Amino acid sequence: MAEHFETDAVIIGAGPCGIFSVFELGLLDIRAHVIDILDRPGGQCAELYPEKPIYDIPALPIVTGAELTQRLLEQAKPFKAEFHYNQMVTELAKQPDGRFLLKTDGDLSFLAKIVVVAAGGGSFQPKKPPIPGIEAYEAHSVFYSVKKMETFRGRDVLIIGGGDSALDWTLNLQPLAKSLTLLHRRDEFRAAPDSVNKMRELVAAGKMQLKIGQVTGLKGENGVLAAATVKGSDGSIFDVTTNAMLPFFGLTMKLGPVAEWGLNLHENLIKVDTEKFETSTPGIFAVGDINSYPGKVKLILSGFHEAALMAQEAFHHINPGQRLVFQYTTSSTNLQKKLGVA
């Protein structure tokens, strides 16, 4: 659904540095919208290591990725940023009035006075298994996500993987597929035990098949898949009939559209200065893992520092000529009011 927003700042990326940018900008009365390709906040902390402890966040001797995200959201809450998930920013262009127009793949558009790229390692995208010739089938027969369940009605569906995505879609698509095969490299599943049990019941009832092995090749013509060749865990080679294959191998990070926004890059990272963390385009900033400068250390805490300095220049960009009086949250009633504690 097409929607348009006008705002002070758009932050690309809802990872720790993106969320902390909401806070730092908020203290200077800069309102922000945050856009992320994932379906939830946290970025790598949510996708790669939600339950794994981080030991180098100042003052938090041990914190998980999920908890750090929650704490940052709580800290940024007074500033009421709007978060837009499942959206990839595809276009970013400067307008004649000096503002920036951003468009997403989900039909959202934004006009913003400043932009903060806090995109980490880039956008998370589904891993595509390097099966020879797989690209030829991607338009018709190979899918990395389910956008519409109807696409799979009446088809011979092959789902590959052992996690929640693979098991959830197995259970959801089984009733409408002509046939459904779940293929996994071992007879153990990371997915929720309840889903695994339900899958095994369907197999026992003869309503779907479970195969243990890995795909080695694809057969088909003119972009239409006919079968996947599988090497079984016992070394046997067999074909699984399918014209709709869904591999679920998790997500990987790709720089994605960031490379097309005319910003100076260095080894796929955005070059910034170390005073304002501004890119080669004034008004566009980059913080966190996505930026590059001499001596850069890819730590979450570096991104926090960068966000604080970025916000100072963002203020000047939005309010040219206006003096910014530096204030501490410990003593400034003005800041405490913004935080809702005074």
Added chain:
Amino acid sequence: MAKITFIQHNGTEIETNGIPGMTVMETAIKNQVPGIDADCGGACACATCHVYVEAEWTDKVGARNPMEEDMLDFAFDVRPESRLSCQIKVSDALDGLRVRVPEKQF
């Protein structure tokens, strides 16, 4: 120092000096070995540092841990000698280790 050799898909061999205590993945990154992506930086959370341990080394390197076994579900073309290189600690006992890098991590 422990010599660790990364064999590329095309047969090219890259010799590195591993420092005991570091992981094989970190050794690869430090030496800019192509094909070891290590998206997650060593948290055993991405399966993009997948290697095949050469047969004569599999015993010395040891078995996969359960977290690594789960994570290998996200790797492609997993074989009995598959390991995630972030889960192999360099030690003097591994001096001479040879691992093969898959054609593509993903």
